[in-house]
Amino acid sequence: MSEVLLEARSVAKHFGGVKALQDVSLSIRQGEVYGLIGPNGAGKTTFFNCMTGLYVPDGGGFTFAGAPLQADAPQRAAERGIARTFQNIRLFGNMTALENVMVGRHVRTKASVFGAIFRDPKTRAEEAAIRQRALDLLHYVDIADRADDLAKNLSYGDQRRLEIARALATEPKLLCLDEPAAGMNATETEELRVLIEGIRKDGTTVLLIEHDVKLVMGLCDRVAVLEYGALLIEDVPAIVQKDQRVIEAYLGA
Amino acid sequence: MKNLLSPRSTLGIVLIAAALIALPFVVGMAGQAWVRILNFAILYIFLALGLNIVVGFAGLLDLGYIAFYAVGAYTWALLASPHFGLHWPIWAILPVGALLACFFGVLLGSPTLKLRGDYLAIVTLGFGEIVRIFMNNLNAPINITNGPQGITLIDPVKFGDFSFATRSEFFGVTLTGPYKYYYLLVALAILIVIVNLRLQDSRIGRAWQAIREDEIAAKAVGINTRNVKLLAFAMGASFGGIAGGIFAAMQGFVSPESFSLIESIMVLAMVVLGGMGHIPGVILGAILLTFLPEMARYAVTPAQVALFGKVLIDPESLRMLLFGLALVLVMRFKPSGLWPSPERSRELAEKTAGVAK
Numbered sequence: 001m002s003e004v005l006l007e008a009r010s011v012a013k014h015f016g017g018v019k020a021l022q023d024v025s026l027s028i029r030q031g032e033v034y035g036l037i038g039p040n041g042a043g044k045t046t047f048f049n050c051m052t053g054l055y056v057p058d059g060g061g062f063t064f065a066g067a068p069l070q071a072d073a074p075q076r077a078a079e080r081g082i083a084r085t086f087q088n089i090r091l092f093g094n095m096t097a098l099e100n101v102m103v104g105r106h107v108r109t110k111a112s113v114f115g116a117i118f119r120d121p122k123t124r125a126e127e128a129a130i131r132q133r134a135l136d137l138l139h140y141v142d143i144a145d146r147a148d149d150l151a152k153n154l155s156y157g158d159q160r161r162l163e164i165a166r167a168l169a170t171e172p173k174l175l176c177l178d179e180p181a182a183g184m185n186a187t188e189t190e191e192l193r194v195l196i197e198g199i200r201k202d203g204t205t206v207l208l209i210e211h212d213v214k215l216v217m218g219l220c221d222r223v224a225v226l227e228y229g230a231l232l233i234e235d236v237p238a239i240v241q242k243d244q245r246v247i248e249a250y251l252g253a
Numbered sequence: 254m255k256n257l258l259s260p261r262s263t264l265g266i267v268l269i270a271a272a273l274i275a276l277p278f279v280v281g282m283a284g285q286a287w288v289r290i291l292n293f294a295i296l297y298i299f300l301a302l303g304l305n306i307v308v309g310f311a312g313l314l315d316l317g318y319i320a321f322y323a324v325g326a327y328t329w330a331l332l333a334s335p336h337f338g339l340h341w342p343i344w345a346i347l348p349v350g351a352l353l354a355c356f357f358g359v360l361l362g363s364p365t366l367k368l369r370g371d372y373l374a375i376v377t378l379g380f381g382e383i384v385r386i387f388m389n390n391l392n393a394p395i396n397i398t399n400g401p402q403g404i405t406l407i408d409p410v411k412f413g414d415f416s417f418a419t420r421s422e423f424f425g426v427t428l429t430g431p432y433k434y435y436y437l438l439v440a441l442a443i444l445i446v447i448v449n450l451r452l453q454d455s456r457i458g459r460a461w462q463a464i465r466e467d468e469i470a471a472k473a474v475g476i477n478t479r480n481v482k483l484l485a486f487a488m489g490a491s492f493g494g495i496a497g498g499i500f501a502a503m504q505g506f507v508s509p510e511s512f513s514l515i516e517s518i519m520v521l522a523m524v525v526l527g528g529m530g531h532i533p534g535v536i537l538g539a540i541l542l543t544f545l546p547e548m549a550r551y552a553v554t555p556a557q558v559a560l561f562g563k564v565l566i567d568p569e570s571l572r573m574l575l576f577g578l579a580l581v582l583v584m585r586f587k588p589s590g591l592w593p594s595p596e597r598s599r600e601l602a603e604k605t606a607g608v609a610k
Contacts, residue, residue, distance in 0.1 A: 086473075
């Protein structure tokens with residue numbers, strides 16, 4: 001088996017008296033598409049937010065690419081190579097699609113204020129590379145024709161794609177997608193499936209939170225099921241689908 | 254940059270340059286006072302562009318911006334006047350003023366990093382007042398700022414023996430102080446506009462805009478929002494500091510009352526009215542909001558006399574009333590400013606087209 005990219009050890013998080021996560025341990029392997037499912041309120045997004053540094057977990061911790069993940073600042077998670085999208089799309093609405101992806105390059109580039117003002121050859125080369133990479137990524141997610149449109153004027157499906165392109169621009173080792181198929185019709189979901197397969201084939205590990213069971217079971221190498229903040233099972237789709245607890249909790253017979 | 258060199262844009266640049274050179278003489282026909290007002294318009298362009306970095310790009314509402322102007326002005330006043338007997342040259346004072354303003358920008362920025370919108374506005378408003386009150390009261394026990402009397406006899410801008418305050422002759426044309434300052438200010442303005450354009454279209458500029466649009470998403474793509482925000486405060490403040498230095502030198506006099514809250518509000522109004530985040534719009538806003546109140550000052554009394562045969566309303570209140578009305582009307586009918594960025598106006602046009610269908 002390939003090596004573990006991300007390991008969660010007994011992660012716990014509570015909000016007041018509500019135990020959103022308790023003792024969740026799971027491991028995501030290099031190169032796989034890993035599905036995280038569970039009923040609404042099961043703690044999927046909370047887990048995501050703990051991992052990407054938006055929340056500080058109350059217990060446990062993460063190891064990412066062989067080193068502990070300091071889960072106190074989102075920008076550090078991005079630096080380490082964890083990129084994410086949001087359940088309720090969060091784009092930079094008044095910037096163009098291209099600029100949105102260019103912002104994604106921020107963490108992998110260095111130009112300072114002085115570089116920006118004096119435009120030395122190094123800064124100009126970096127800027128050109130940023131633009132080129134961003135354009136390539138827009139092509140990759142198939143929305144290059146909307147490059148100069150404001151992000152907020154894009155269609156819903158295109159906004160989802162743009163968010164993925166922006167996340168990919170940070171050169172993640174692990175791409176976390178929070179319900180990317182929410183609100184999509186069958187055709188759009190199929191296109192998304194193709195896109196995620198492509199991302200995996202290009203070597204990026206994907207963590208997928210999703211409600212669309214068909215999509216998850218068809219796409220993921222392994223699936224974890226959360227219920228009431230606790231891990232029910234972590235296994236290949238074929239076994240998860242047959243697990244009695246999962247059927248009761250989530251799949252609904 | 255390439256398209257700048259096409260024949261058409263070369264012609265454009267030549268025309269703009271000619272207009273900028275001729276402008277003070279045209280304005281000066283109405284009296285030298287108008288050249289001074291023109292100079293103030295350019296100073297306000299500096300301020301508005303500086304504030305535009307904080308408010309327009311990074312989306313941080315700052316109501317105390319004039320404090321940095323004050324810091325720059327007092328830096329010049331203290332380092333180049335008989336008050337302390339110091340007479341530093343411009344190339345030393347301006348950087349010190351800008352750096353000091355920059356320092357104050359970070360000082361204001363660091364405790365307010367987690368604040369946004371209204372809350373940030375209140376804190377920055379307080380900061381602006383604190384600076385002004387300090388200037389007012391730092392005359393005891395040690396007299397630093399000379400309190401409410403202010404500092405007089407400040408050195409003008411000088412390069413060696415060439416002073417900008419006196420009259421001198423170039424190629425047979427005699428230029429008085431305000432004319433000379435005008436050309437200095439225009440040169441600085443061009444520099445500042447270029448710096449702003451370059452900042453906007455850079456990695457840092459995009460990071461500012463990303464924070465303005467969605468701070469959480471900005472963090473998630475790896476932007477260190479703390480540093481980038483502080484940078485916005487620092488850059489904006491240093492522009493204010495430079496403007497303040499030139500202001501002190503031009504006036505020859507500074508006192509705390511030049512740096513009241515209304516000044517902060519005026520600069521903010523220039524940014525918002527012109528078109529937040531859009532550099533040409535902000536410049537337009539600064540020019541309009543400097544000239545309109547001055548024009549109203551000259552027009553209000555004669556207009557009343559012509560209409561009613563006597564002055565019914567105090568001209569000063571009427572002037573501000575009209576000014577306020579104009580602001581309200583602009584915000585009602587052009588909510589994104591008089592000259593918003595092309596993306597924004599396109600979006601408005603699309604919306605209107607949608608309604609028409």
